[in-house]
Amino acid sequence: MIAEMLKNCFRFRQGRRNFLRTGAVGACAALGMATGRRLTSPRTVAAAPPLPEAPGSELVRMQRELDLALARPPASRRWLMVVDPRKCIGCQACVVACRAENVTGPAGSYRRVPEGPAGRYPHPTNVFMPANCMQCDDPPCARAVPPGMIRKQPDGIVEFDYTQLKGTHAAAAAAACPYRAVHVDDGVFFTDATPRRQAYESRSFNEYRGAYRRGPELSGVARKCHFCAHRLEAGVLPACVSTCIGGAMFFGDAADPNSMVSELVREHRSFGIHQELGTLPRVRYIEEKLLQVRQFSCATCH
């Protein structure tokens, strides 16, 4: 009986992308109850067990705030990512976590952590600057391709349409991004040059409300970070945020004045990378230095 109910739900949802474009949100909501659907139903997260008490844990606090944000209409959310480079240690955990979560291949990664060594012995310095798609409010990638292929969502996430963003359009989107956040999947797997391709490389994963696998389906398609939207809808923080061992990553709803991200940008000077290009990035970097530590001023590069 349960299986039948769910099967019917699926057939109905096949046209869901159209639904969303026409704003027929209520129809989806009607089916929301027992199926844990995304976006339109606040009840997925409300039905989840309460978060544990962990005083002093930024991660649990951000997850609580995420629950509150998901309980509000999507159009009222303004996702913001905040990075504290003072705490980044350049370990690349976020990069590898993102790879595992979003199944990217050798052709590119959604996230990078470049370092900025400077200075002369015996007083060198170094700083680590994690970067991914900035979910720009005015994304250059969208301007480089025909309308509709790249869509800015109300909550801030810039979405790619995998059915269209291929070939020359994919290349154009990648070339247009000043943050080098977009890559074109080439269908190559890490274990191709070994005796046996491994199952985890071709596993099914969720992006933009679709299930995908790497291989012919995504070959030639442009891909980039989407703030782990699939995790957000499940009430879970983006992979780079939860895995950060330095505690340098923060995420939440800037429309909520009490959220951690709102607090951080209120209490600290911060900047967006390449602000001068007018991309209006949704990722901000705290512009402060550690006390008594030799560091370059952020203004030097930014």
Place this chain on the structure above:
Amino acid sequence: MNTSKKDMPTPEPEGQRAPARRELLKTTALLGGLASVVGRVRAETSEAEGRAAGPAEAAPSAADYIYTTCLQCNTGCEIKVRIQDGVAVKVEGNPYGPRAMDPHIPWNTPVAAAARVHGHICPKGQAGTQSSYDPYRVVKVLKRAGRRGENRWISIPFDQAISEIVEGGNLFPGESRRVTGLREIWSLRDPAVAKALSDDVALIHSRKMTVAEFKTKHAANLHHLIDPDHPDLGPKNNQFVFNWGRLKAGRSDFFSRFVRTSFGSANAHGHTTVCQGSIYFASKAMSDQPSGGSFTGGAKFYWMADLSHSEFIIYWGANVLEANYGPPLKAPKLGRGLASGRLKLAVVDPRFSPAAAKAWKWVPIRPGEDAALAMGMIRWIIENSRFDRRYLENANRAAATADGEPTWSNACWLVKIESDGRPGALLRAADVGLPGDADTFVALKGTRPVAFKSDDAANAAEGDLFVNTTLGGVRVKSSLQVLWEEASSKSLADWGALCDVSTDTIIELAREFTSHGKRAVVEIHRGVSQHTNGFYNVLATYALNLLVGNLDWQGGLVYSGGTYTEGGGSGRPFSLSQHPRPLTAFGTSVIRHEQDYEKSTFFSGYPARRPWYPLASDVYQEVIPSCGDGYPYPIKALFLYMGAPVYALPAGNQLIPILADTSKIPLFVTSDIVISEHSLYADYIFPDLTYLERWEYHRTHPSIVHRVSPVRQPAIASPNETARIYGEDLPVSMEAVFLALAEKLQMPGFGPGGFAPGADLVRPEDFYLKMAANVAFGDSSTGADICPDASDEEVEAFLSARRHLPRSMFDADKWEKAVGSQWWRKVIYVLNRGGRWWSYAEAWSGGQTKAKYGKLVNLYLEKAATKRNSMTGQWLNGSATYIPIADALGRPIQDRGYGLRLITCRTMLATKSRTISNYWLLDRMPENTLDLHPTDAARLGLSDGQRARVVSATNPAGVWDLKNGFQVPMVGRVRVTEGIRPGVVSFVLGYGHWAYGAADQIIDGQLVRGDPRRAAGVHANAAMRADDFLKNTCLSDVVGGSAVFYDTMVNLVPA
């Protein structure tokens, strides 16, 4: 790369799916289980209908994860692994554990709630699935088809391999030799005889029995001995040697049960000295307590900073943000402390590490001169009276308690000075006519000697700190006086010249260190210990902590919070040491550990043929070379488990000719997951389970102040073939090998009645689940902490999460039977969380840690001062002291013509030998480099990116000679950097493989092509110096045991 031929693969389940899934769907509770049902039905439907209608994300369910413990490095972070269609697809930090969450969540958090809280984990942890899903996994038992090292193999049935190893014989085509099997090596099997022989060997050592008397008394059993004229070598059983690399509790208990208790071999050795060796053994000596007239009982463990509260830390030879124990534990606390301004760091390291980038001061010290810097700081601190006088004047427990101090030192205890001026043993009351036993010591207060016992809780004793006098005719000095004389033997400028640190910096460090009360810590690691003078570097740097009296204080130097007594005892439900017929293993081991050369029947003056290690054990670099020299005796069989001595040891190349030599190692068996650099020379390779497929109890590390028992449990099906042992089907593993050998040999301690009549040990879970029950029992020996039973919902989640595991790895009925119905739901409670931990706030109370070290810490080591160096005959020094770099005979090393000091380091992206298979990590760093300061590069005419060969005095050709016709040159790319001390060249360890999937292999006549990505980079360990006297071994610290990584001079030659 060739992708066009590959079709879209369907997911390959790594093992058969358990058939119970459909049944499970029927019984799953509607609400708790529905989310997971939804997720799975969705996936199936979208496969059927195509991608257009994608599944929405359900909140993570406990049934989608298995909670276990990482092993991508030795930190052992708590993780949870998401399973999708039987495949481990994502690793997250386990929020229940302090290594993966800061602060961690309460242990009693329902698993359904914890399921969507993901903690943090480092990149290696995130890539860990690739260690299991390695295309080069060995999944069948391999036997060499050619000579050792040829890398030609045939797969043979597991039972045949067991049979051959047990019975021996003419096992290798083309070789006429007869291999002695384990049945014959297992000579002495009678526990009563073993105990009697062992007791009398002890009498020989204490000169209460002669060898002749022994031979007469035990004439009927002399044939069991390796050499009746040297009974202290022990029985022939000792000629079976078991050596391990990365092995943790639980598994170590299982293996020891076979090797020591059932087989009766004294040769079960770990790898400690390749890691921090001398830190462990110096700390063990510092933690020895007086008993029966001597100092004993020290713990093989050490101390680190309470990072959550420290105000100033000197990370000394400690790469805390890339290595150490470990970044996920320490980085969040460092970040908090640095960002808030509470914490200030100094980093002492020839290399500008990521920690140095966050430090107030980077001190690029000359490698190996750590004691010099420490002595300079000690001198300034004492001269300026900036030590904690009140702490140091306490002589015993009562005095410490009166001052609110949890520990006390022997700083004011009087040391007897020998006629040659050397500090020797500690003064006893009886030496100066005062009443007291052999454990009654003396301090001086003004003119009055004070006799006391260290652990006396009632009578406080204090003493003056700087005593240099004659008492009752005996020349004496206080321990602190001895240290002061060492520190003041040179000026600050002279100390600074040795370590190449300016006087100003020495003073700045010392001033800052003594400006934070007890919230300042000197925390050390391999950079301090892995030198020939490592033991004394450790004593000197740790002495700084004693000067400020910071032990057991919040923000100070702390001891680990310990674990939940997994092995049993003190009221726990199961005692894992229960054994129907335990043998007493005895006799000098092949590494001559914890024995005095002078007491041995082998004593014949100095130098000994090879070093004896009275203060150390697990001397990794001694195992194979000692077998090579047949000293103190030849061996018959070597089993090597998860250890890569050829790759990991300095001068590991010296081991290759020994491993390749069937007369030195007649039978060589490895347990490995791929054909590694050492397994190339094996006779048999048994596949093992990776950490995602097996059991283990990872325990803890010095800076983890919480009590912890993280559990490692099977998360994925193993690809290994299955064997049937004691009627049970198991994937082939090291446990399966020992169980099968025990079965074949009908060995007590395993099989039906393996624990006791009615208590069987036929499956690994029979052992490991009992340990989980002990963890469920909790802290209190009265049972006040026994954990609750798992609820029905939690049981459902537990079973559902394991539905993909084959019956050979998960059988709920058998698991329940292993612990009994009374404990089953409690075990589930523990396993659902991946272990057990104190709550976050529980670790501290009253400004101190709750789990204290809480006793005497030795500033002066009587035990060391009463032992001789087996190579020089000199007495060892009992105090921290400056000793220059030297070889095994104490000679300075003069490698003229070699101008660069070679060091090595970890990167965050690799661990020792085993992460080269992780392509997600290789993607971030495809190769390592030879890092060089610009002035050195200019001097040598090397430019950035240029390839250069590393050569040294003991490896002038700069190659790994594999003794199989192949040589691997030590050639790497130069990287010119401002972040390294001039005169030093550094390389990241973990690259430059020539096995582990890097090389072509022939298995069953089929060529398996290697992956050249794994060969990228350079592995310069073969340039590390071999000792001129020992020849087949690296430089070593002959006191503390450390294998030396940082004391070799090399050249870089354009390649």
